Amino acid sequence: MLAASTRLISLAAFAAAAMLATNAHAQKKYDVGASDTEIKIGNIMPYSGPASSYAVIGKTEAAYFDKINAEGGINGRKIKFISYDDAYSPPKAIEQARKLVENDEVLFIFQALGTPSNSAIHKYMNTKKVPQLFVATGATKWGDPKNFPWTMGWQPNYQSEGRIYAKYILDHFPDAKIAVFWQNDDAGRDQVKGLRDGLGDKADKMIVADKSYEVSDPSVDSQIVALHDSGADTFFSWAAPKGSAQAIRKVGELGWHPRFFLANVSTSVAGVLKPAGLDNAKGIISSAYLKDPTDPAWKDDAGVKEWQAFMDKYYPDGDKLNNNNVYGYAVAQTMVQVLKQCGDNLTRENIMKQAANLKDFSSPVMLPGIKINTSPDDFFPIEQMQLMKFDGAAWHLFGDVITGEVGHTMTH
Incomplete structure (x- = not known):
């Protein structure tokens, strides 16, 4: 009798285990x-x-x-x-x-x-x-x-980045005269749109000049000279690393000292700022969302x-x-x-x-x-960044984390 009931219990246990196994399998x-x-x-x-x-x-x-x-x-x-x-x-x-x-x-x-x-x-x-x-x-x-x-x-995204710079300018330099240098593609257009949207109804008054360039252009000197001649006191460079390095160098050669904002994708010290001349890059402002291992602050x-x-x-x-x-x-x-x-x-x-x-x-x-x-x-x-400034040797963060949210319903 005992054996039979034990057998029944083990069968029930076996059935339960089999059911569990199929359930587990079903969940995968x-x-x-x-x-x-x-x-x-x-x-x-x-x-x-x-x-x-x-x-x-x-x-x-x-x-x-x-x-x-x-x-x-x-x-x-x-x-x-x-x-x-x-x-x-x-x-x-x-x-x-x-x-x-x-x-x-x-x-x-x-x-x-x-x-x-x-x-x-x-x-x-x-x-x-x-x-x-x-x-x-x-x-x-x-x-x-x-x-x-x-x-x-x-x-x-590039529009968030543009809005973040716009917020900073409106807070600190509401009378800025802005010249914008940008890459003639989706990325460049996005960045300029973010800046304009962030400046809102002041955009047309504050942006006094803008010039675009092609990634394949051998030189960007003529664009930088024209932007310099506009009388702007604030300069935006939205360009890939090579174009940014050329722009920084030319601004330096012209002896022009605008408030200089540089796209986050072109902040590499080795890849952009050194070729442009570290002296020329002194005082440039950009943005970051990752820790920079070369910044002594994170030692x-x-x-x-x-x-x-x-x-x-x-x-x-x-x-x-x-x-x-x-x-x-x-x-x-x-x-x-x-x-x-x-x-x-x-x-x-x-x-x-x-x-x-x-x-x-x-x-x-x-x-x-x-x-x-x-x-x-x-x-x-990621829609938040912190501003940073280059001191001639390294980038240093300043201010608070700024949010530059872009409308979540996008139209094309």
Whole structure:
């Protein structure tokens, strides 16, 4: 009798266990590119061509995922990071995106770099319903969940940056006469729009001159001379690193001393300010949202030390003076947070859902007080920056963290 009842109990236990197992199995959801053991992530970087100085970002991200894998992966799954070169060429970007989605069958594409490349694959990714996540460009069009629900930016967008400078000028120099130098593309137009929107009804009165240039222009001297001759006392340079270096040098040669604002993408001391002449760059104002490892203020900072230890172990030949390596680290940490939030539901839909549900997330290398927040109708993760000034040797932060939110409903 006893044996029979024991057998009944063990059968019941077995049935219960089997039910639990099927439930657990039912909770796991995968799309192509995810399994019990692996998450496949695609990436496109300019490892060659005119923007190859940014390639270190892809290398830092690969190194960070190596670290995550060495520590056991995400919810037990290892990351397989597949990164291709597009040489900063839009047709090549399309080819690499197709290869990643259709041949490699990645779950999503993360941190493809550059406005032209991301613009080229924008429609393809959304038609295919494959996440184009945390793109490495600040164009404002990546925050348009209504029309492009599968695309999201990461860094502060160029319009936010323009608004932040406008706020500072209105507070401190309401009578400024502004000359604007900008790159004739989406990025440049976005920045000028942010500045104008931030200045509001004073924009037409305050902006006395503006000149654009093409990234391929060998020289920008004629534009800078014309802006100097406008009688402006405040100068904005919204240009890629090479154009910015040329502008800073020419302003110096003219003996012109305006209040000088420089785009956040061109603040590299090694890549922009040294070639322009450090003396010429003295007093320039820009903005930051990440800690600069060359700034003595962070010498004993725990977050920067953690990043340095990561560089030593996982990317030893990486340059610790290059802020792009801090950027790659912070954005990879954000990606890992999204994947952790996904749990065992690794569908493309859930990845976008979790990316749009980040609450006060911060990386240890982000400036204190700057938080990442997203929602289903807010695809702009970082909208705060702090101003900084160059003293001839290093950048120094000043003032409070400023928010430059752009309207969350975008029109095109």
